[in-house]
Amino acid sequence: MTNEATDHNGTTKSTARVPEVDRKLLEILVCPLTKTTLRYDSAAQELISDKARLAYPIRDGIPIMLPDEARELADGE
Template sequence: MAERTVDPKLLEILVCPLTKETLRYDAQSQELISEGARLAYPIRDGIPIMLPDEARSLDEEEK
C-alpha cells in the first residue's frame, strides 16, 4: 500500500482549532500533531479531521 501524503500547501494553512498554532505532519501515523494542545488529529483517506472530539490525546502515550 502506498503511503499517503498531505498537500504541503494545505499544511501551510491548517492550524489547530484550539490553539491556532501550526501543526506537525506525522506521515507514519497519518496524523497532524498539535504540540500546544497535546492532540493528534487523524487523517482519513487523505482528509485531515480537524475536530477536537476526533483527536487522540498525546498525554495518553506518556502514561
C-alpha cells in the same frame, strides 16, 4: 488505492498506498483549539498539536480537524 509488491519468495502481494496530503494545506492548517501550527507525522498519518497535546487523524488524505476525533498524546509523544 493499492500497489503490488513482490516479497523475497517472488510472491506478489497487494499493499495499500496512503494518499498524500497536499503540502500547501499542511502549511495553512492550525490547531482549532490553540490556533498554533501543527506537526505532520507521515508514518502515523496524523497532524500533531504539541500545545494542545492532540493528534488529529488524516483519513484518505483528508485531515480531520475536529477535537472530538483527535487522540490525546501520551507522555513522551
